[in-house]
Amino acid sequence: MSGPSSMRTPLARVRSLGASHSGTSDFWRQRLTAAAMVLLIVPVIVVVIMLLGRNQAGAAQILGSLPIAIILLLFIVASTWHMKIGMQVVIEDYVHHEKLKLASIMANNFFCFAVATASIYAILKLSSGV
Amino acid sequence: MALSIVHRATGIALYFGTLLLAWWLIAAASGPTAYANVQAFTGSFIGKLIVFGYTWSLMHHLFSGIRHLVWDLGYGFKANEREALSWGALVAGISLTVLVWIIAYAVGGGR
Numbered sequence: 402m403s404g405p406s407s408m409r410t411p412l413a414r415v416r417s418l419g420a421s422h423s424g425t426s427d428f429w430r431q432r433l434t435a436a437a438m439v440l441l442i443v444p445v446i447v448v449v450i451m452l453l454g455r456n457q458a459g460a461a462q463i464l465g466s467l468p469i470a471i472i473l474l475l476f477i478v479a480s481t482w483h484m485k486i487g488m489q490v491v492i493e494d495y496v497h498h499e500k501l502k503l504a505s506i507m508a509n510n511f512f513c514f515a516v517a518t519a520s521i522y523a524i525l526k527l528s529s530g531v
Numbered sequence: 532m533a534l535s536i537v538h539r540a541t542g543i544a545l546y547f548g549t550l551l552l553a554w555w556l557i558a559a560a561s562g563p564t565a566y567a568n569v570q571a572f573t574g575s576f577i578g579k580l581i582v583f584g585y586t587w588s589l590m591h592h593l594f595s596g597i598r599h600l601v602w603d604l605g606y607g608f609k610a611n612e613r614e615a616l617s618w619g620a621l622v623a624g625i626s627l628t629v630l631v632w633i634i635a636y637a638v639g640g641g642r
Contacts, residue, residue, distance in 0.1 A: 432603060435596050442593060446631060453639025457566035460559045473556075484546050491539065516553050523556035 427486050434483040441476045448472060465527040473524055481517035485509060534617045538595040541588040548585040586631055591624030 407414075418424050448469050452460045463469060488509045496502040555573075558565035572578040598616045601607045607616050 432600065435600065439593070439597065439600075442589075450631075450635055450638050453635055457559060457563040460566065464556070464559055480549065484542075484549065487542050488546055491543065516549050520549075520553045520556050523553075523560040526560040527556075 427489070431483060431486045434479040434486075437479040438476065438483065441472065441479065444472045445476050461527050464524065465530060467528070470524050470528045474521060477517055477520045477524070481513045481520075484516075485513035488513075534595060534598075534620065538592060538599070541592040541595070544584065544588040545592060548581075548588065551581065551585065583628070583632065587624065587628040590627040590631070591620065594620040594623040594627075 448463070451463055455463070464473070489506055492502060492505045492509060496505050555569050558569045573582055598607070598620045601616060607613060
C-alpha cells in the first residue's frame with residue numbers, strides 16, 4: 402500500500418504509531434481498565450467476603466443477584482482485557498524469536514478470552530438460574 | 532527501590548491466579564459437588580497459602596498501579612516523591628492484605 406511509490410515520507414507514515422505500528426490504543430486501554438478496576442475492587446472484595454463460609458446454594462443465590470452479577474461481569478471484562486495487554490508487553494520485552502513471540506501472543510489471547518468466556522458463562526448461568 | 536519488577540511479577544501471578552477465580556465461579560454454577568471441591572482446596576494449607584499470595588499480589592499490584600497512574604498524570608517524579616510513592620505502595624499492599632484477611636475471618640469464620 403505504502404510502497405516505494407508512495408508520496409508519504411517514512412516519518413509521516415509512522416508518526417504517532419510508535420513501535421507497535423498500531424498507535425497508543427493498548428496504552429490507553431491498559432489505563433482505562435486499570436482505572437475501572439480501582440473503582441470496582443472494593444465492591445468485588447465485599448462480594449467475595451459475602452460468599453465466604455457459604456455452601457453452593459447460598460453462593461449461587463448471591464452471585465445470581467442482579468447488582469452483584471453486573472459488578473462481577475464488569476470486573477471480569479476489565480481484568481481479562483488488562484491481563485491480555487499486560488502479558489503482551491511482557492512477551493514483547495522478553496521473547497525476541499519472531500515466531501515464538503507470535504505463538505506466545507496468540508496463546509496469551511486464547512488464555513485471556515477463554516478465562517473471560519468461562520467466567521462470563523458461569524455468571525450468566527447463575528443469573529438465569531438454570 | 533526496585534518495585535517495578537515486583538509490579539510485573541505480581542501481574543504475572545494474578546494472570547495465572549484468575550484460573551482459581553474462574554474455577555470458583557464455574558464450580559458455583561455447576562453444583563454442590565464442584566463447589567465443595569473448590570472449598571476443600573481453598574480450605575487446605577496450600578490453598579490458603581495460594582489465596583493469601585493472590586490477595587497480596589492483587590493489593591500490591593493495585594497500589595503499585597495507582598503509583599504508575601500518578602506518574603502518568605505527570606506527578607511524583609522528584610526523588611523523595613518517588614521513594615514515598617514506592618514505600619507507600621509496599622506498605623499499603625501489605626496492610627490491606629492483612630486487613631482483608633482479618634475481615635474475612637471475622638465475617639466468614641462466623642458462618
